Amino acid sequence: MHDRGGRPTDAPIDRSEHELADWELLTDAVVGTLGRNGLMNVDELRRGIESMPPDEYEHASYYERWLYAIETILGEKGVLAPGELDRRLGK
Amino acid sequence: MTYRVGTRVRVADRPHEGHHRTPGYVKGKTGRVERMHASFTNPETRAYGANGLPAQRLYLVGFAQRDVWPDYRGDARDRIYADVFEHWLEEAE
Numbered sequence: 001m002h003d004r005g006g007r008p009t010d011a012p013i014d015r016s017e018h019e020l021a022d023w024e025l026l027t028d029a030v031v032g033t034l035g036r037n038g039l040m041n042v043d044e045l046r047r048g049i050e051s052m053p054p055d056e057y058e059h060a061s062y063y064e065r066w067l068y069a070i071e072t073i074l075g076e077k078g079v080l081a082p083g084e085l086d087r088r089l090g091k
Numbered sequence: 092m093t094y095r096v097g098t099r100v101r102v103a104d105r106p107h108e109g110h111h112r113t114p115g116y117v118k119g120k121t122g123r124v125e126r127m128h129a130s131f132t133n134p135e136t137r138a139y140g141a142n143g144l145p146a147q148r149l150y151l152v153g154f155a156q157r158d159v160w161p162d163y164r165g166d167a168r169d170r171i172y173a174d175v176f177e178h179w180l181e182e183a184e
Contacts, residue, residue: 002110005116006115042134043110043138044140046110046134047139
């Protein structure tokens with residue numbers, strides 16, 4: 001999903017604010033730390049988000065998209081092995 | 092090529108596979124240079140792990156809303172602004 005801006009829609013704009021959950025704050029912190037340690041820059045983060053299948057992108061929240069990008073980019077770089085996250089999460 | 096404030100510029104309307112930050116809705120449109128922000132590393136190569144050098148100048152470009160959206164029904168003076176890297180710009184006649 002890339003360059004979504006300007007596409008017509010009849011859907012209302014959701015202007016509601018919500019409290020960030022702990023996992024969202026953690027995701028933000030992880031991305032900050034990956035950047036400071038030279039493991040993933042913001043442009044890689046954005047490319048990772050853009051690589052999401054359009055349907056998944058549409059249904060994901062802001063930080064869910066970040067998580068997708070972290071797993072994608074770190075997987076590409078071999079920092080995460082294939083399936084490593086799922087194994088650690090006991091899936 | 093450096094563009095001065097006030098220069099009429101056209102955004103290149105070229106296909107570009109891969110990550111880039113030029114919004115599709117301004118490609119091929121003509122606007123006015125409002126400001127030169129600074130030079131920044133290039134996100135088009137940084138997105139693939141490169142260092143983004145050489146840095147590219149980034150401009151604030153203003154467009155008439157009516158030039159960008161054919162069906163725009165707001166005020167004719169309304170404008171829309173986008174940050175566009177220099178290598179996406181060409182001087183408009």
